[in-house]
Amino acid sequence: MTDIEAAPSRGMLKVLVFAASLRAESLNQKLAVLAARAAGAGGATVDLASMRDFDVPSYDGDVETGRGFPAGAQALEQRLRANDAFIIAAPEYNGSMPGLLKNLIDWTSRFRPQPFDGRHGLLVSASPSMAGGNRGLWSLRVPFEHLGARIYPDMFSLAAAHKALVDGEIADGTLRARFEKTILAFLSLAEAAKHYPCIRRAWVEFLGETPGTPADRVDPVEAIPA
Numbered sequence: 001m002t003d004i005e006a007a008p009s010r011g012m013l014k015v016l017v018f019a020a021s022l023r024a025e026s027l028n029q030k031l032a033v034l035a036a037r038a039a040g041a042g043g044a045t046v047d048l049a050s051m052r053d054f055d056v057p058s059y060d061g062d063v064e065t066g067r068g069f070p071a072g073a074q075a076l077e078q079r080l081r082a083n084d085a086f087i088i089a090a091p092e093y094n095g096s097m098p099g100l101l102k103n104l105i106d107w108t109s110r111f112r113p114q115p116f117d118g119r120h121g122l123l124v125s126a127s128p129s130m131a132g133g134n135r136g137l138w139s140l141r142v143p144f145e146h147l148g149a150r151i152y153p154d155m156f157s158l159a160a161a162h163k164a165l166v167d168g169e170i171a172d173g174t175l176r177a178r179f180e181k182t183i184l185a186f187l188s189l190a191e192a193a194k195h196y197p198c199i200r201r202a203w204v205e206f207l208g209e210t211p212g213t214p215a216d217r218v219d220p221v222e223a224i225p226a
């Protein structure tokens, strides 16, 4: 047992886990299941979701104004708020993040208070390629960091995942241990931040922008936790 595994129970820490793929045989879904299992074994309360829970049409400002938010965005908003942290297993599409995930982030970013702000996130990926989809995760950091999410510095990308995953497990023991240790290290940080929040401020999208312009997107002050 490592030092990290020996940490006290994280029963109070709630973690949302999902894969940004709709495919039945998704490699990222398999990795999400392993992440959920490692987080549960590490003492967190896990909310394992499916991308189908968050299905949304293409973002349309007129739909938002006229009809409000689609059910999928409402579901993600509620589950983000119900959890302290999130883990996303995201495929890499054309050297970047999948469009369906960016579209979901865009819809969900429109809620106020903006629900990604201040939440801790861990990004993982699986791909048949030798880079494991890691470029997609770098691109995914940008919208999340823009939205004030605290994205964990390490990212786990499983290369040649169609071979590395055997019967739903990471077959190589060293790789498997690295993956599980990354999950547990992330939980330790998220748990510490839950009890000792370091940054308290209302989210302002463009900090130096002239206040009051149409570009001004700001969370209400009451969103700051006491």
Ligand SMILES: Cc1cc2nc3c(=O)[nH]c(=O)nc-3n(C[C@H](O)[C@H](O)[C@H](O)COP(=O)(O)O)c2cc1C
Pocket: 021, 022, 023, 025, 026, 027, 028, 029, 091, 092, 093, 094, 095, 096, 126, 127, 128, 129, 131, 132, 133
């Ligand atoms: C439109 C599209 C673009 C892709 N681009 C990349 C890519 O840039 N890099 C990569 O490693 N794999 C790429 N792939 C392959 C995916 O990594 C592979 O299909 C993977 O299994 C998708 O994730 P999933 O199994 O979780 O659905 C692409 C696949 C699709 C459908």
